[in-house]
Amino acid sequence: MKVFGLKHISALGIMTAMLTVSSCVQDLDRQPFYDITSATVYNDPANYKKILAKVYAGLAVSGQQGPAGQPDISGIDEGFSTYLRQYWKAQELPTDEAVIGWNDGSLPDYHRMTWTSSNEFIAAMYNRLYYQIALCNEFIRETTDDKLSSRGITGTTATEAKAYRAEVRFLRALSYYHALDMFGNVPFVTENDAVGSFLPKQTTRAELFNYVESELKAIENDLVAARQNEYGRADKAAAWTLLTKLYLNAQVYIGQAKYTEAITYAAKVIGAGYTLDPEYRKLFLADNNKSPEMIFPVTFDGQNTKTYGGMTFLVHAPVGGSMNPADFGINGGWGGVRTTKNIVNLFSDPTGRIDKRAMFYTTGQNLEIADISTFTDGYAITKYKNITSGGAKGSDLTGDFVDTDFPLFRLADVYLMYAEAVVRGGSGGTTAQALQYVNALRQRAYGNTTGNVTALTLDFILQERARELYWEGHRRTDLIRFGKFTDASYVWPWKGNVKDGKGVADNLNLFPIPATDIVANPNLKQNPGY
Structure with a gap:
């Protein structure tokens, strides 16, 4: 397909x-x-x-x-x-954003940050x-x-x-x-x-x-002009989006702010004709290749890309407990991945408004995570499914392999990068335009203007990135850019291998060069702290 x-x-x-x-x-x-x-x-x-x-x-x-x-x-x-x-x-x-209950090798060290x-x-x-x-x-x-x-x-x-x-x-x-x-x-x-x-x-x-x-x-x-290449292949907009990401994180990478450049390239993407998908949920279904919001996906097909990684993992691994695998177009769940209360609490609204991006399965699940290896500790997330927007199952009728594509780059991310670069002081954009982009996402989320905001702060943008982009592979980079990945000022369950969370050493902002390569190549020096 x-x-x-x-x-x-x-x-x-x-x-x-x-x-x-x-x-x-x-x-x-x-x-x-x-x-x-x-x-x-x-x-x-x-x-x-x-x-x-x-x-x-x-x-x-x-x-x-x-x-x-x-x-x-x-x-x-x-x-x-x-x-x-x-x-x-x-x-x-x-x-x-995520914990995984499996104890394969050193996998638990990721969330423990050890x-x-x-x-x-x-x-x-x-x-x-x-x-x-x-x-x-x-x-x-x-x-x-x-x-x-x-x-x-x-x-x-x-x-x-x-x-x-x-x-x-x-x-x-x-x-x-x-x-x-x-x-x-x-x-x-x-x-x-x-x-x-x-x-x-x-x-x-x-x-x-x-x-x-x-x-x-x-x-x-x-490169082919934006939106003119075959689906799944890179075009000018893919390159512009990657440049936007590079510039937005330049302060971390090279110690120089390049927020003006981030605005420049985000504006190029936004001006290329992409539009928000009218329904948030459709971005993560088996026919998400039809979405007008997709800039650069990693594509999957239940008949032609049979793998136990990729989207097969992201559709199967979050399903467990009392969840029905058939609701996700698969033949069984792997009972592995959930989220923490920090992300769940981002969707709390005292006015009772419903943010449609909050896709949690709570039946039989505990909000608190006493034991990461227990699937029912932590709310499950129902974001990714191997079912089309019309309710049909994916092309692999066995339910093993999925058709859902991974949204590596999409327009909502570019909107939020533009807004962040403006708030951080970049030139070439306006606060009014940034607000318009952020509120477009919130109007889709709430179905009306009741969720609109009138001002933007960096803390709000970090939270909004989590609400909009959770489980799309952005969070570690985002937390580092905002100075919250290792710092004790922001913790989550089992950060630093402590139930309530704690600050960790700053060297963890980078992963280590694998020891095997350090031994094999005398030209390499290990990252500090390892």
């Missing part, structure tokens, strides 16, 4: 993209499955879109066959290993980032203007290949942005580095910030 995804990839395209990459993490080295090379595949431009699809699929699936059997990376259960599943856990589990450089889930996130970067580097390396010309690829075909290359550069910038945000000073490798075993140098956070910024600006003119 999706326009662009794994259904575009042949076995040849998958295998070649996998085999020709050079990893900068030693334990990701792969052995060829077939006797094929970059030369034999890239000589035929008909393969380019298939390989492009594999690069996009790197955000969603775990390996060469779904849902398991030929994993991309080693060192962790394949179902755990997908990019989106690991990214979501890293962004949500250490915060007030992780070390030996945490295998942090290592999986790191390894997945660099696997994705390696895929991107190979595509970019093999589609340079010179190589296209040497293969006799000209005209419309060459123009199309260059457009693909710009999209892959966006995807690489996205992964480097995630590395910048989560790990800070990291290994750096591009298409200009030789293929094979080598030890990459470590770049600084400031250098990586500049690189991501320069890449996104460099490809702007080569």
Whole structure:
């Protein structure tokens, strides 16, 4: 049912993209499955879109066959290993938005905030980032203007290949942005580095910030115009949204405020013709590919993207206790993920008004979390479903795998970033316009203007981001930007491994470089405090 995804990839395209990459993490080295090379595949431009699809699929699936059997990376259960599943856990589990009841390995350390450089889930996130970067580097390396010309690829075909290359550069910038945000000073490798075993140098956070910024600006003119690409593929608006995020967090990343730049690029996105989905709930259903609000999703399809990570995880894992899996279009719940009272309390309204974004399952659930491993401690969240807006089940009639896409970038986030940048003092925007954007979200939430606000503060914006964007992979970054992730001034249940929560060390604002990579690469220095 999706326009662009794994259904575009042949076995040849998958295998070649996998085999020709050079990893900068030693334990990701792969052995060829077939006797094929970059030369034999890239000589035929008909393969380019298939390989492009594999690069996009790197955000969603775990390996060469779904849902398991030929994993991309080693060192962790394949179902755990997908990019989106690991990214979501890293962004949500250490915060007030989510707890998970499973005791797999070092997974509980995320919410306790007791992780070390030996945490295998942090290592999986790191390894997945660099696997994705390696895929991107190979595509970019093999589609340079010179190589296209040497293969006799000209005209419309060459123009199309260059457009693909710009999209892959966006995807690489996205992964480097995630590395910048989560790990800070990291290994750096591009298409200009030789293929094979080598030890990459470590770049600084400031250098990586500049690189991501320069890449996104460099490809702007080569990307398809906003809202004109196939669904699920990057366009100019995706690059503008990522630049907005980069600039909004610049004070954290490089110690320089760039709120004016954030306003500039948010305004570009807003002016591109996206509109809010009339119903909030439809953004998280099996046909959310129809939403006019979606800027850049990670796409899933119950027939073609069979994985135990990604949205399969996000639809199944929150279902447990007395919840009925059929209400979510699935064959069974995994009884894992809930939220804390902090998020529930954000929706408290003494006037009795109902915010439709409050999607909690409370029957048999306790608001207080006495034991994280007990599913009924903590309210469940019903946000993601494998059911269409018309009530139909997803395409996988077994109920195992889902059609719901993950809204990585959507318009509501851009509205809130614009408003925050204005409140923080950026130029080029107005308070009146910021209020209009925020109230548009609240009018959708309440169904009328009764929830409108007349003034904006930073505290309110942080709360509104949680109300609007919870469980969409923003919370860790948001709390760090607002100085509340480690600080004792804001706590939640089991923060710092204490039932009522406590402040933790500031070094936790960055994850550690995995110990395995520190040992393997003498060029790397560990992040402070680990």
